[in-house]
Structures are given as structure tokens and as C-alpha cells.
Amino acid sequence: MPEREFDLIAWIRRAASRGRGVRTGIGDDCAVLDLPGGRLLATTDVIVSGVDFLPRENPVLIGRKAANVNFSDVAAMGGRPLWLLASLTLPPGLPAHWARKVTRGLLDACRAAGASLVGGDLSATSGPAAICCTALGEARKPVLRSGARPGDAIGVTGPCGGSILRRHLTFRPRVDEGLRLARVATAMIDVSDGLTADLDHILDESRVGADLDSRAIPVHADARRVARRSGRTPLDHALTDGEDFELLFTCPPRRFPRWARRIGTITRRRGLRLDARAIRPRGYEHVLG
């Protein structure tokens, strides 16, 4: 009986009752947790060999990715990363220096994001290597997915598409951009599943719709390269590839920052439209069977 990832998450979200100090639980980029002196962000993500990276790829970059996908989630709340915990699950055949290089990558990513590696775990597995990280951060006023309002402009921090060529490993999480956007954004998410799929999460949580302008979508040069072989358009890659780790946000038009790209407008009418034609949000989704 196959079950799609989002169905299972929806079930877990219903089953997990909200407890003490939980301001935002399952269902956003990070949990938002109340502490006596502030607001704590917590998020976890695992990357698996053969799914999120290839065994032959540079282990330093694999470590960087494992940390940075989590820092990107902190950035998507308008938060500042503080601490990282990392669990390595390793098959017996891997050379010892592989784990050291992965750790080097974790530490590089921590340094770049201003965070510290504070804990972890090592385990054996008979399957492919996996790296599970948890990032903790702080935010004065976390930006959720649920705050978009009709009339808000939709923006993105950079070009999308074709991340598979290398950027999915080498991207820089948009921490500084997220901190600046936190002052104006009404909703925010990072582009991990795909531009339209992630926009759809904002639309769902905010109970609104969106009009996108195809000519305004910033298409990455890598999307054009990939399109030459895929038979799909560069725009299609930009809208659906994912793992761009740019920030996608909404904000009142008069407060829209000059340095970001405006790609559309939030509407009261539900659904997602591209150049006034309804489209189905698409992106990467694990299918668990």
C-alpha cells in the first residue's frame, strides 16, 4: 500500500498534540519553541546516499549539504542558526577518512553560518550511509508559512532550476537574506521541493491563491543546461526542480526589497496560476510504499 510523504506527515501532524511551550509544531520549516528568555527554532533533516547524494561525490560537500539543508530551514523562518547536532549512520565498507571528511564539511557549514557543532551520534548500518542533522536557532519573530495575505507580492532571493548539476551540494543557505526578510515578510519557505511545490505549502497554510508571471521567474543558467538534455523547458525546471535553497517569501508590495525578484501576487482566489492559466504545483516528493 503506497502512501505519499505528505499524507503520512498530515497524519503525524494530527496525532502529535501540541504541548507545553510549543508555539509552532510540525508543519513549518522549523518548530518554534517558547523558552523563558526567547524563541527557539528546531529543525531536522536526513540525507541518504543514493537519494540525496551519490557515494562518489566529495564527502566534504556531502557534510556541508547535510548541515546546510537544516540551516536553510532556520533561514526560512528568518532565524539565526546557533547549534548543530549530527548523526552519521555508516556502512562497514566506508573508509574511516570518509566520516572525517563529512565532519569537516559539517564544521565548514557551521563556521559559515555562525553555528557550532555541539553533539552527535555514530551508528553502523548494512545499508547506504545517511547523515541526520538537527539545527537549533533563534528568531525574534519567526516568519511562518501561514501569514501570506491577498495583495502580497511574491518574491524569491535568486534564480532556480538545474540544481542537480552541482548546486544541490554547494549552495549557501540564505541566512543573511532571511534575517533581512524577517522585517518585511508575511510568509517564507526555502525552495527545497520545488518553486511551485513550496509556494503551494505557503498557499495551503495561508489559505490563499497566487498568480505567477512566467517572464518574471528567475531561471538559473543550470536550468538552461539541463533543459538541453531533458526535452523540458528551462522555465519548467525552474518551477519544479527543487534543492535551489533560495528563499521564497511574500510581503506587502510597498515593502518589497529591491534586491529580491518579484515573481507574482497572492490572491484571495485559491489555486495557483501561471500567466492566468491554472497549473498544478509540482516538485520532488519521496514516495514511501
Added chain:
Amino acid sequence: MPEREFDLIAWIRRAASRGRGVRTGIGDDCAVLDLPGGRLLATTDVIVSGVDFLPRENPVLIGRKAANVNFSDVAAMGGRPLWLLASLTLPPGLPAHWARKVTRGLLDACRAAGASLVGGDLSATSGPAAICCTALGEARKPVLRSGARPGDAIGVTGPCGGSILRRHLTFRPRVDEGLRLARVATAMIDVSDGLTADLDHILDESRVGADLDSRAIPVHADARRVARRSGRTPLDHALTDGEDFELLFTCPPRRFPRWARRIGTITRRRGLRLDARAIRPRGYEHVLG
């Protein structure tokens, strides 16, 4: 080139410089992190099918274990669990209800420990299932591994050995006991690797030795059952099996609680002795090659 788990951890511990707000980093049961209004505990542990549980075991109990090994680490700091994040890495062949039952177990463990499930991740793998949890908690004054002093009594909260028969899945983390011990303990750890191996972590970090009294070691009935088949003594199982998840602690003798079992004394002289004879600490250790 085989490398033992503790060597790699020692390398990571040296490589991870201590950053902002990190009171205790890698090397204890939890990281201790400074926040404006208090002290945050953070710990992560992954359990893997075929290593930490068997595929045919009850998935509700597997989920409970995944959460409880982390709550046990919070208990070992004298802390109170607050929040849990959980990542499930699942092979395509698993039925969908397996993940739901694991989640049910995670939620059961949260409820019992007074914590909330606040986040997580789902990923696909071609290998065995794995569950990676991160627990966050609070402690007024965290009990580290490094505070044991010569003359301190050594205590344990319950009998050890033979956990493989079932207790490694069904144990209850000693959260209440840990909170009570926090008022008197100078050092504390949970028995996961094995009684002598975990005591050795305290001795290492505190730079002291220990005398144990074999007649005082509380031997679990399961250790006797396992010993009938293993050809080893029940005491040997109690000293080395691990996954008991009892708390092992040190405290001034006059403050030793009546309800705990005193098993020995901390000495200035380094090394570990059982009935005055030097023994080598032994326990479970992953070997990564």
C-alpha cells in the same frame, strides 16, 4: 582501515571548536547550551534496523525505543525532556502502517516523559530502516560526567544485564530518578554501552578511578536467564551487556539516596577494580571500518 567509534568521536571533539553559548559540547550525554533565560539540553541518537532492533519486532516498541534512548540521555544530565524531533528513513518495501506504528511509539514515549513531538523528516533509503531522534530538555544545574571526586559513592538506579531479552525495547527512561539525583549527584551517565564501559566514561572525564564490589552489583533476572545459554556469569552480563538505561551516578556517601544501589567508591588511584582486582571496562562498541 578500521577505526573505532571512540577514536572518531575524539577527533570530532577536538575538531569542533566551542562556540557561542556552548557550555558543554561533544562528549557528555547531552550538549548544554546557554539561552537568555536558562539552560537547554540537546542530544541525538539514531537506531538502525538489524543493529538496534530487528525488523520483525513490534514497531510501536521500536518507536518508543528511538525516543526513549534520547530521553534517557536527558535524564542522565538530571534534566526534564521537553521536545522531540524524529527523522524516519524508510526502505520502499515497508508497509505504510509500519511508519504510523513507529510514530505511535514515539508519541507514547513523549507522553510518558512529558515531552512533545515538534518536528521531523521522512526519507527514502535502499537500506534498512533507521530512526534518528533529537531530544531537547531543560536542567537547572546539569550533572556532567566530569564531576566525580575521590571518596564519592558509586550508585545505580536498578539491576543490569540481559536487556537483549526484551528490556532494550521496553525500558522506561529514568527521568524522575534523574531529577531527584540531580540534587546530590556529582557525576551521572545512563547505562547504554555497559555498566563498566559507561563508568569508565565518568572515570575518564573526572580523572579518577573506582573500586567496585561484585556482591553489591544488582544483577537482573534476565542476566541470569541469558547466562544459562551464554556460558558467561550473570555478573559478567550485568557489568558489560548495556542497554539497561539505568542511571549510574556518583555522590558524597552521606547524601547517597536510600532507594538507589551503592556498588562502589571513587578513588584517587586511576583504573577500575572489581573486588580489588584490576578489570578492563567492556561494553558494546560499534566498529566502523
